[in-house]
Amino acid sequence: MNYISSSGKEYVCLMQVHCHFDFKELENILKKFIGTIYQKPPVRSSVKRRTRKRNVYNIEILDHEGKFVLLKISSDPGTYMRKICHDVGIILGCGAHMRELRRIRSGIFTEKNLVTLQEVSEALYMWKNCKDETDLRKLLLPEEFATCGIPKVIIDDNAVNAITYGAMLTAPGIVAFQNFKSKDNVAILTLKGELVAIGEAEVNSSQILNMKKGIVIRPKRVIMPRDIYPRSWKKHEQ
């Protein structure tokens, strides 16, 4: 979840300008907001009001009518669209503010597979009262999808339980891997595709081929509960 909330965002934002303005001028002003910007969170915000640096990747004008301008903005998390609108207004000289805002992408999650609360409620009804779980299965995305976009390794059944007990992932446990660099976040999956843990790589993936032993991934967040897979490490002999 943390990985999703700390990844890039995309918004559709409706801005109202407080006067009649020259559209060309507005276009030029908006272009200046692409790149690295400094902004102080608005007065009514729940974060510390300290000037912060954020990257704005793109601003697209979707539509405009009279004093209203519809924008599509992609940026780093924690960028205030309200502040961008306000600042554009200041540069225009007559002020502007944000009327409406919708987030259309958060990391890998887009509007593509959105469901409404009504759909959720209907799918639940079908499952509970009609014993039909097909609709429910359609809207529940297995947690593994959250690892889309980061490299993954597949591990041996025998290594799974040790990881859930906090062990490091060592080279012999790896069945398959995608390319990654040292310090990257890497997801650890079972051969059945179940998410076991997310950890930090200790080596570059190119080194795995030459490793007979040694730590490859240091798990940071274990997702799978313990003892689903058999315990296969040796008991410490006393």
Place this chain on the structure above:
Amino acid sequence: MQLYDFIYKIDSFCDYNNNWNIMKDLSTDEKYGYFADKRPIDILIKNSIINIDKPPGPTSHEVAYWIKQMFKVSKAGHGGTLEP
């Protein structure tokens, strides 16, 4: 060796391309765990993501609480609010 289909589906979900390097040919024991896309529905409910189209009005926190009640689960959260 061909990996389990679902594993390839994860990456195609967000058009992520990163080739798989297979180290060894191994199969998995069906006695333990579940194939990620064939989990029984009660287990799936506890470990899933719903991409909800939240209407303006209720807060993200409220919606997460409703979901929690609807599914009768002990844990449900959301991935960040708009304009905190």
